[in-house]
Amino acid sequence: MASYHFSVKCGNYNGRKTSATNHLNYINRDGKFKNIDKNNNEKQINECVYKENFLPAWAEGSAKNFWSSAEKYERANACVYKELEFNLVNELPLKENLKIINNLLKIEPMNKFYYSLAVHDKQKSAITGTRNLHCHLMFCERENDGIERDAKTFFKRYNAKNPASGGAKKSIMLNDRKIGKETIKKLRDNYANIVNDILKENNIKETISSKTLKEQREEAIKKGDLLKAKILDREPEKHLGRKLVKDVNLRKDIQEIRILNKKITNMLSKSDFKEKNDIPRYTALQVDNILKNFSQELATNMNKLQKDLEKMYPEVISEERAKIMAIDIATKGKYKIFRELASKIDKSNSDDINKQYAINANKLKKEIVSYLDKPEVKIYVNKIVNNILEKNLPIKNNYNKLNSNLNKMRLQLHTIGKLRKATGTQIKLDKGKNIKYEVKQENSLSTGDASYNEANNYNNAKILAEAFAGNYSLGALVAKIVDDKYDEFRDNITSNKADGLSQETDSALSL
Template identity: 30%
Template sequence: MATYYYNMQVGKAAHSMSKHDYLTRNGKYQFISNGVEREDLIFQESNNIPSWAEDAKDFWNESDLNDTNIKSRPFREIKLALPNELTEQENIELMKQYCNTHFANHPYTLVIHSKAATLSPSETNIHAHIMFSEREIDRNRKEPSREEYFKRSSIKKDGTFSGGYKKNRIWVQKETLLSLRKEWEEIINQAYKDKNINKEISSDTIKKQYEKAIESGQLEKAELLKRPAQERIDVSTIYKNKDKIVTFKKYVDNGYYDEAKLILELESDPALKEKLAVMKYTAILKDIQHRKQQEQSLPKEIKVRISKLDIIKEINTKQQELLHQIKTLEVEYNKFKHVSYTKESMLDSIINTRTKGEYRKKLNKIHAIKEKQSLAFKQYQEYKAAGMTKEANVKFEKSAMLTRELQTHTQVVNKIREPYLQDKYQELAKSLAKEYESKQVQRYNHLQQLRKEYEVYNKMKYRIIKSKPVTSNKQSSGPNARPIAVGESKHTMVINKSASIANRLNKFSRLLSKLSPSNGKDILSSNMRFMDDTKKKPRERKNNGIEI
C-alpha cells in the first residue's frame, strides 16, 4: 500500500545522545521491555562528523554538553515512510542518495528501521530517521575544535573566524518543510514510475486531494477521499489498545458493523475513537468501490437493485454536514446581529485602535458618569417633591459635580477625536461601515440558503420513502420469476438495464454535491424518476390554440 509520511521536528536540549542511541538501538534501547533484542535496524551511517570526534555518538554527546540552553536547537529529526514496493536495498540506496543531496554540508546520522506493522502484522513498516545538525559546514574556513565547535559563530576584526559553524536559518522556515515534503512526493512517484508500479502518493491534505480529484473528473478517487482527515494519535495509545484496534479492524473488514459500532460507543479516549471512526469510514468506502467494480463487470442485461436505505443514509450524512454549517453560521451571525454598522461607530473603532484602547475606556467612563448624574438628578427631584430639602440639596450638589466631571471628560474625548475628523478618516469609516454591513448581509443570505438546502433534502427523503419499488411483471411472477437474492427486501428498487449501479451512484453523488436551493425543484423532478413510480400526467391537448 502506498503510504505518505514526512515529518520534521526539533530535538530537545540534552537529548541528542539518547536520541542517537534510540535510533541506532544502542545501550538501553538495544532491548524492548520484555528483554527481547530489537531486530528492526537494517541500516545506519553517519557523515560529515568533525575529525575531533571519535564517532557520531561522541559528536552528539558533545552537542548535549554545549547546547544546554532550553531554547537551543541541538538537532533536528526527519522521519519519513519508505515504500514497501521497493526492496530493502533499493530503499537504502534511495536514502543514501537523498542525504548526499540535502545534507552534504551538515553532520547527520541516517537510520532505517523495518518491522511488522503494529496493527497489520502482514504488512511491513519500513521507515527512515535523519538526525542532523543545523550547523552548516563552511569549506572556506578551518574546522573548529571541540571547544569551539558549538560556540556562536563570529568574525574578528582581522577577518579570522571565531566559534563554530553558523546555523543555517533556512531550517526554521515553514517553506523549507513544505518544499521537502513536495520533493519527497516527487522522488517516490518517480521510483514507482521507474518500476512500472501503478501507484502514487501525495503530500497534499485529504481536502486538497479531494478538490483536485473533483477538478480532474476522477470521481472514484474523489469518493475515497471524501472522508475526515485523521488526527495524529500518540504511539503509546496504539500499543496499549492494540488488541482492541485489531478486533475492531477485523469486525469492519468482515462487515460486522454493529459490533464495531459498539466498540466505538464504549471508547472513552477521543483520539482513539476518532482513529477507529476513520478506519470504519475508509473500510466502508473501499467496500462500496469494490462492489461497484464487480457490478460494472456484469452484462448490461442483468438488472441491479439499489436499497432506499443506502440513499437515505447518504442524504442524512449530507444533512448532518449542513446542520453543522448552519449552527456555526448562526453563532457568527448572532454575535454581530445587534452591532450598529454606522459611520460614527466605525470612526470610534478606528480611534480606539489608534489609541490602543484608551478611547474606548474614556467613552465607557462618560457613559458611567451620565448614568450616575441622571440617577442623582432623579433623586433630587423626588426629594424636592417630598419636601426633603436637605437630602435634595445633597443630591443637587452631587448632580452638579457629576455634570462638571462629565464636561471635563467630554472635552478630553473631543480633543482625541479632533485629528480624526479629517476627510480621509471619514471616508475610511464610511467604507468600513459599508463593508461590515455587507458581510452581515452575506452571512444572513448564506444562512437562509443552507436552511433551504436542508429542506430540499427533507423533500428528497420524503419522495424516496413514499416511492414504490419499480418491478417488472415478467420477473416478479410466473415460472420464470427471478428469486429474491439474499439481503434484498420489499424496499429494494429495480433499475433499468441501460444504467448500472455504479453510474447511478456517481450520478447521485454529483447531484448531492451540486445541489442548491435554486435548482432543487428541477433536480427533484428530473433526477428522482428512477426512484419514484408515480403515474405519468395526461398529455395536454390543444384545440385551435386553446388548452383543453
C-alpha cells in the first residue's frame, strides 16, 4: 500500500557532529554500515538496492571526494548537506520507482543541486514487520552554475561581481525563513502529485496526499464525504528515527494504533455505517464548517478580484479622458503643453517668470480654442473620441462585469455571515445530541461529480442554515435524524409520538 512520508533534514558537521561522509556511508551501506547485521541473523543485509551521484568535475566521480571536501572547506557551523527522505511504492518495480525520483529531481530547486542518492529496500520494517522501500537523497545547496572551480574554490563565499573568482552560490530556496517554508510545501505537494501520477500510470487506484489529516478531514466534510471524514478523524502518527525505533514499548504502541486504525477503517467501510440511501446528512457543526470554508474561499477570491480590478482600472478610459487624449492628438501635443504650463502658474506669485508662464499659457489657450472651434476640427475630435472609446469598450465591459461580480460576492459573504449566526445557535442547541439534518430533494443525491457535489453541499448547507434561522417555507424540505438508529422525525414531529429530543429542536428547525 502506498503511504506518504517526505521529510527534509539538515546535516551540520561542526554544529551537530553529523559527518557528511559518515552519512554517505550510512545511505550506501558502506564502511562500518556495510554489514550492520553481521552479529544479528534476523536483520537483512544488502538493503541498498540502487545508488546514484551527480557531482562536479573536480570530484572525479567520487561522492566521498565531494562530501569530504564539503566538510573540509565549507564554513564553520554551515549546513554541509541537506537530505530528502521519502517513501517509494512497494507494489511497483524499481524501474517505476526510479521515475518518481527522477521526476522529483527535475523540479526547482532540486534541478540546481549536486547530490548522492540511495534506495533502501527493507524487507522487514522495525515497526510493522512489512516491506519498507524508500529513498535517501543527500544534496549540496550550492547551485550548479556551470562554472568550473576546484574543490576549495567551490565552497568559498559567493562573489556577485565576479562569480568565477568566488564559490558557487548557496540557494536561499530552502533556507530563507519565508521562501523556505513555501519551497518545502511545494516539494511535498510535488512529491505526492508525482507518486499519484505513477500510480495512475500503473493502474493503481490508491493515492497519497501531502495534506495533514486535519486538512483532509475538513476537505471531506466540505465535500460531504462523511465516511471519509470519520476515517480521517484520528491523531497523526509520528515518524520514528533510528534511536526511537529501538524503544520496544513505543514500537508496540504504534503497532496497536495502526491495528486499531485499520479496524476502524474496515468497520466504517461496511454498508451498516454508510449514510442511509447515500443521501448527504449533516450535523449543525458540519453545516457551519461548509459555510465557513465557502466564505473563506469566497474572501480569498474577492481579494484576488479586487487586486485585478485595481490593476485594470488605469486601462479603463472614461469619456472625459478620451476627449483629452483626442484633443492632444488633434493639436499635435499643444494641449498637453498648455496643461503643463497651467500647472506651473502660481496665482499668488507676481515675479517675472510666473508672469511669463501666464502669458505663454494664455497665448497657447487662444490658439487651441480658435482651432477647436472650427467645425471640421470638432468632427475630427469626435471621431477620435469615438475610436478610443470603441477600442476600449471590451476592457470597460470586462471591468464592469468583474466589478458586478465583486458586489455579488460581497452580498453573498454578508448573507453567509448571517446564516452562520443561526447555525451557531443550532450547534449550541444540539450540543451532546447526535442529531443530523437532511435536505429532502432530488438534487441532494450524489452524482459522483466532485465539483457538482461540492456546490451541492453548499446549497444543502445554505438551505439547512436558513431553516435554522426560522425560514418556515423550507420546513418541508428538512428532515431531522438521530444518527444511531436512523429514526426520522419529519412525519411525526407534531404528534404525541415524537420523543423529547425532537421536541427540544423543532422550534429551531421551524418544522
